[in-house]
Amino acid sequence: MVRPLMRTQHLSSGSHDGRALAVRLVEALEARIAALGAGDRLPAERVLAQELGVSRSSIREAIQQLVSRGRLVARQGGGTFVQEPDHAWTGGGLIAPLAPLVRDDPAYWRDVIEIRRSLDASAAFFAATRATAEDKARLEACLAQMSARHSPGDPEEDARADVAFHMAVADASHNLVLRHVMAGLLDLLQASISQSLVKLYSVPRTFETLERQHRVLAEAILAGTPETARDAALQHLDFVEQTLRQIEEDAARLRRASMPLRQKGNAR
Structure with missing residues (x-):
């Protein structure tokens, strides 16, 4: 059921940068969820965007974060609903304390990549041994979505498709703890570390390389070859790390090249 909306202050103030707005938007939706009951349907994106004074794409990103944390569940063609309490535990509680650190020092993305090497490799290995027919269909759908949604000049859309693919791999591992810790890390990487995934997809021709790597990983899972899947995941993260560096x-x-110019300007 959809419950009446509470009156909420608009969040589109120009005093907030994109990252601060994203944090405030998630907090606003968390407050909305707290006022709803398990199984209640969240208002439509259009309604939330109008109420909070933000774009629908911003609402969509915030909802995706909460889905990855297990607070919400999206049903194909049926809307977004508050998750049952028994299923709401996620890695978010473990990951949340890291958010202030990475906001103050974006270089913490290296630590995230380092731990992702272990998690992604394990997820790929287990997915190749445990993936069901439904899991495999979802992986193929994610690959198709990455190509279909790709639009030069829109790295944010590519980043969202990237997260969806890796979460499909984690889900196919059928390891609940692994899945939720990975969700928290991917959420942190995308939303908190200076939009690292968006930066990654802003590099010319990066999409083609990443799409190819994702396809190799998916094909190894579909073929049921765990060692190959694990190697593909590690090679993919090697490339991600090298590119971000x-x-x-x-x-x-x-910055170094522009410093003398700024100094000259200040001296005038």
């Missing part, structure tokens, strides 16, 4: 180095080089 290169982005950092390029940004640092640009």
Whole structure:
């Protein structure tokens, strides 16, 4: 059932940067969830966007974060519902204390990648041994979505498709703890660490490489070859780490190159 909306202050103030707004938006939806009961349906994206004074894409991203944390469940063609309490435990409680750290020091993405090497490799290995026909169909659908939703100049859409694919792999592992810890880490990587996935997909021709790596990983899972799947996951993360490091180095080089110009401007 859909319960009446509470009056909520708009969050679209220009004083908030994108990351701060995303955090406030998730908090606003968390408050809404607390006022609902298990199984209640969340209002439509259009209604929430109008009420909170933000775009529908911002609402969609916040809902996806809460789905990955197990607070909400999305049903194909049926809307988004508050998850049953027994299923609401996720890695979010473990990951949440890290959020202030990574906001203050974006370099913490290296720690996230380091632990993801263990988690993603295990998820891929177990998915290749345990994936059901439904899991395999979802993986194939995620691959198709990555290509269909790809639009040059929209790295945020690519990043969302990336998270959906990796969560499909985690779900196919049929390890509840692994799935929820990975959800928290992916959420942290996408939303908190200076939009690392968005940066990744902003690099020219990166999409083609990542899409190919995702396909190799999916094919290994579909074929039921766990060692190959594990190796594919590790090779994928090697590339992600190398690319993010290169982005950092390029940004640092640009800052160094621009410093004399700023100094000259201040001296005038």
